[in-house]
Amino acid sequence: MANKDYTDPQKMEKIVSLCKSKGFIFQSAEIYGGLNGCWDYGPLGTELKRNVKDYWWRKNVQERDDILGMDGSILTHKDVLTASGHVGGFSDPMCSDLLTKQRLRADQIEPQTGTAYHYTGATHEESGWSIEREYSVIITDANQGENNARKIAKNYYVDFLNDKDIPAKKLQLVGESTTEETDTVSYNPESGSLLGDAKDFNLMFQTEMGATGGDIAYLRPETAQTIFVQYKHILDTSRIKLPFGIAQIGKAFRNEINPRNFTFRSREFEQMEIEYFCHPDDGLRLTEEWLEKRLAFYDEIGVPREKIHVLDVPDGERAHYSSKTYDLEYEFPFGIQELEGVAYRGNYDVSKHQEHSKKNLEYIDTETNERFVPHVVEPSAGCDRTCLAVICEAYHVEDLTKEGGKKDERVVMRFKPSIAPIKAAILPLLKNKPELVAKAKEVKNLLQPFMNVFYDEAAAIGRRYRRQDEVGTPFCIAIDFETLGEEEGSEELKDTVTIRHRDSMEQERIAISDLLPWLLERIR
Numbered sequence: 001m002a003n004k005d006y007t008d009p010q011k012m013e014k015i016v017s018l019c020k021s022k023g024f025i026f027q028s029a030e031i032y033g034g035l036n037g038c039w040d041y042g043p044l045g046t047e048l049k050r051n052v053k054d055y056w057w058r059k060n061v062q063e064r065d066d067i068l069g070m071d072g073s074i075l076t077h078k079d080v081l082t083a084s085g086h087v088g089g090f091s092d093p094m095c096s097d098l099l100t101k102q103r104l105r106a107d108q109i110e111p112q113t114g115t116a117y118h119y120t121g122a123t124h125e126e127s128g129w130s131i132e133r134e135y136s137v138i139i140t141d142a143n144q145g146e147n148n149a150r151k152i153a154k155n156y157y158v159d160f161l162n163d164k165d166i167p168a169k170k171l172q173l174v175g176e177s178t179t180e181e182t183d184t185v186s187y188n189p190e191s192g193s194l195l196g197d198a199k200d201f202n203l204m205f206q207t208e209m210g211a212t213g214g215d216i217a218y219l220r221p222e223t224a225q226t227i228f229v230q231y232k233h234i235l236d237t238s239r240i241k242l243p244f245g246i247a248q249i250g251k252a253f254r255n256e257i258n259p260r261n262f263t264f265r266s267r268e269f270e271q272m273e274i275e276y277f278c279h280p281d282d283g284l285r286l287t288e289e290w291l292e293k294r295l296a297f298y299d300e301i302g303v304p305r306e307k308i309h310v311l312d313v314p315d316g317e318r319a320h321y322s323s324k325t326y327d328l329e330y331e332f333p334f335g336i337q338e339l340e341g342v343a344y345r346g347n348y349d350v351s352k353h354q355e356h357s358k359k360n361l362e363y364i365d366t367e368t369n370e371r372f373v374p375h376v377v378e379p380s381a382g383c384d385r386t387c388l389a390v391i392c393e394a395y396h397v398e399d400l401t402k403e404g405g406k407k408d409e410r411v412v413m414r415f416k417p418s419i420a421p422i423k424a425a426i427l428p429l430l431k432n433k434p435e436l437v438a439k440a441k442e443v444k445n446l447l448q449p450f451m452n453v454f455y456d457e458a459a460a461i462g463r464r465y466r467r468q469d470e471v472g473t474p475f476c477i478a479i480d481f482e483t484l485g486e487e488e489g490s491e492e493l494k495d496t497v498t499i500r501h502r503d504s505m506e507q508e509r510i511a512i513s514d515l516l517p518w519l520l521e522r523i524r
């Protein structure tokens with residue numbers, strides 16, 4: 001069993017740095033200081049993300065008869081999100097540090113134990129200024145005492161002075177008293193300052209529509225609601241029967257208070273969601289089935305079962321309408337964190353939309369004539385989190401120190417071939433031998449219509465292999481003199497190439513005429 005508290009910040013730093021240097025993921029608007037919580041995928045990251053989404057779509061939509069796809073609008077009618085409860089309730093409790101004005105999630109404050117210093121106000125005798133206002137500071141380090149608390153408190157009161165030339169240290173504090181506090185969450189763990197009262201902060205991005213800007217709309221906070229409000233149209237136009245699912249991949253937006261851990265908690269992200277509609281009798285059974293299917297999916301894309309922790313969310317922590325929810329959590333280098341939720345949502349969403357829209361959204365079983373609002377099982381995955389888990393899992397640093405002791409290290413991204421951004425690199429042995437270059441380009445033209453390949457003729461072949469290892473290319477194809485049939489004694493190798501395998505670094509010879517089927521079989 002993995003240690004829940006284990007983290008590896010250094011590994012995470014290296015992964016973030018590799019993602020930037022190799023063109024997987026960049027901070028959005030970095031040249032302007034960065035847009036917090038937003039990320040841009042570079043050429044390799046875009047390929048990786050497309051591969052994840054394509055694989056998910058193929059497995060969940062194209063290879064199944066009971067799931068249909070949709071692509072809903074991002075701008076969402078306010079009534080949709082009012083009915084779903086997002087307008088009134090999609091919020092986090094927030095509080096502010098009274099000194100630094102930093103905003104914190106009230107429910108995520110680390111409990112503090114120490115001595116709290118309380119004050120009732122402050123004065124500045126020389127100017128006759130005074131203020132009556134209660135303020136407190138906690139000191140958790142026994143080596144720091146009242147002087148530190150007083151310094152912080154003076155910095156708090158000095159802000160209320162009109163005369164900005166008066167320094168904090170010239171103030172006198174009034175009414176100092178102390179209390180011993182255990183596990184209090186009333187103070188900012190970083191500054192020690194008292195926090196203000198918690199207030200609910202809605203996470204949705206609101207915008208205005210039309211020339212006069214009179215109508216408000218929201219950027220959707222989840223893709224799910226577009227599915228619920230279109231479920232009846234999809235049902236009627238496709239004549240599908242229960243149980244059936246509607247799948248969607250698309251952007252979602254949340255004004256997260258504290259975006260962090262690279263792309264893990266972003267303000268703009270992509271979801272891959274399925275709403276699986278069923279008879280009420282089947283909901284719990286299907287929830288178990290979906291859990292297993294989703295675990296198998298992660299395994300197939302390179303996130304092994306043993307690295308995923310299934311949390312059976314206990315009563316009281318689930319959404320009020322859910323009688324079963326599993327969180328699939330992955331061992332990220334910054335801790336074990338949620339990758340996906342598989343939730344049995346009952347008939348909550350469709351019922352709410354039926355009630356608010358006053359449209360009949362019941363399902364009619366034509367065989368039994370039974371009418372009911374269908375129940376829903378929802379496997380809801382984050383695409384960016386999945387990509388991050390795939391990247392973290394793929395990242396390996398190998399020690400290849402030779403027998404003579406010469407140090408050598410290989411960074412290798414062990415992506416599954418189906419997910420790897422580049423499937424094959426085509427490498428002529430020498431760039432100044434026109435016959436080798438021509439043959440290599442011939443191979444490139446043969447493969448390019450079927451997969452993402454990369455042609456590279458710069459630097460020694462060993463260095464080119466390493467460059468491909470770092471971006472996770474599973475196969476390198478070298479075109480050498482034997483390919484040209486110019487090596488004496490090995491004429492039978494004419495029109496064959498060397499395939500070098502990324503993980504084992506082993507090499508094998510294969511005929512160019514067999515190359516395409518050989519690769520297609522391995523990259524699917």
Ligand code: GAP
Pocket residue numbers: 221222223224254256263264265266267269270271273338339340341378380381382383384385
């Ligand atoms: N329709 C249900 C729903 O949206 P959720 O647990 O809020 O449930 C589902 O989100 C998934 O979306 C999460 O498991 C996570 O993978 C992803 N996700 C949620 N918030 C995210 C954020 N701020 N940044 C990146 N991914 C996020």
